[in-house]
Each structure stands twice: as structure tokens, then as C-alpha cells.
Amino acid sequence: MNPQLIGIEELTGTYPFDIRQSMKAMRLNRFFWQMREAPARTLWLENRSAAYDAVGLTAEERALVDNTDWIGLIRYGVCFFVLEKFARVVKITNLGMYASMRGETLEAFLKTRRVPDAV
Numbered sequence: 296m297n298p299q300l301i302g303i304e305e306l307t308g309t310y311p312f313d314i315r316q317s318m319k320a321m322r323l324n325r326f327f328w329q330m331r332e333a334p335a336r337t338l339w340l341e342n343r344s345a346a347y348d349a350v351g352l353t354a355e356e357r358a359l360v361d362n363t364d365w366i367g368l369i370r371y372g373v374c375f376f377v378l379e380k381f382a383r384v385v386k387i388t389n390l391g392m393y394a395s396m397r398g399e400t401l402e403a404f405l406k407t408r409r410v411p412d413a414v
Contacts, residue, residue, distance in 0.1 A: 320372030323359070326350045327377035330384050339384065363387070366396040
């Protein structure tokens with residue numbers, strides 16, 4: 296284990312992205328990275344099963360994607376920066392992802408921010 300991560304499990308809500316997580320979630324990370332390319336987006340939008348089959352996603356991985364389980368994807372080992380690619384495909388903003396990860400609506404999440412005139 297990376298010595299810098301010793302005790303990390305004691306920090307609630309902390310999900311380190313290290314080489315082990317990266318390798319575990321390689322298929323998903325590649326899948327999401329491909330979302331920056333129009334053919335990959337089109338395939339997923341038109342035929343999810345074919346898109347998943349093309350990259351060999353497991354049933355668990357497919358469920359995480361189908362449910363847009365943002366925090367589940369992070370816990371699984373997906374890199375946040377590739378999730379941003381996918382969020383655009385499903386028309387969700389970063390703030391919407393953050394709210395979902397906290398189990399909140401966007402409106403409730405915005406009220407926790409120091410944003411004037413937040414909904």
C-alpha cells in the first residue's frame with residue numbers, strides 16, 4: 296500500500312484514486328474517456344448493450360453506468376475527470392454530479408454553497 300494512504304479509510308467520504316483503483320476500473324475509465332468521441336457517444340445513446348459489449352463491461356459496471364451512480368462509480372475506482380465526459384452525454388452538470396454524490400437535489404446542494412441567489 297502507498298504509505299501516503301495509511302489511515303485513509305478513517306476519513307469518511309474519501310475515495311483515493313491510485314494505481315489499484317485505476318487498474319480495477321480500467322474498462323470503465325476507458326469507456327468514459329471514449330465519450331469525448333462522437334461515435335462512442337452515438338453508440339451508447341443508440342445501443343447501450345453494444346457499447347458495453349465493445350469494451351467488455353461487467354454486469355456490475357453496466358448497472359453503475361445505467362443508474363448514473365456517480366458516487367458508486369467513484370467508489371468503484373472511476374476517475375472523476377472521465378466522469379465529466381460522460382456527464383455531458385447524459386446532460387448533467389458537475390454541480391448536479393456533486394449533489395447526487397451527496398444524496399441531495401441540485402437545489403438543496405446549492406443552498407450549502409456560498410452562491411448568491413442560489414435556488
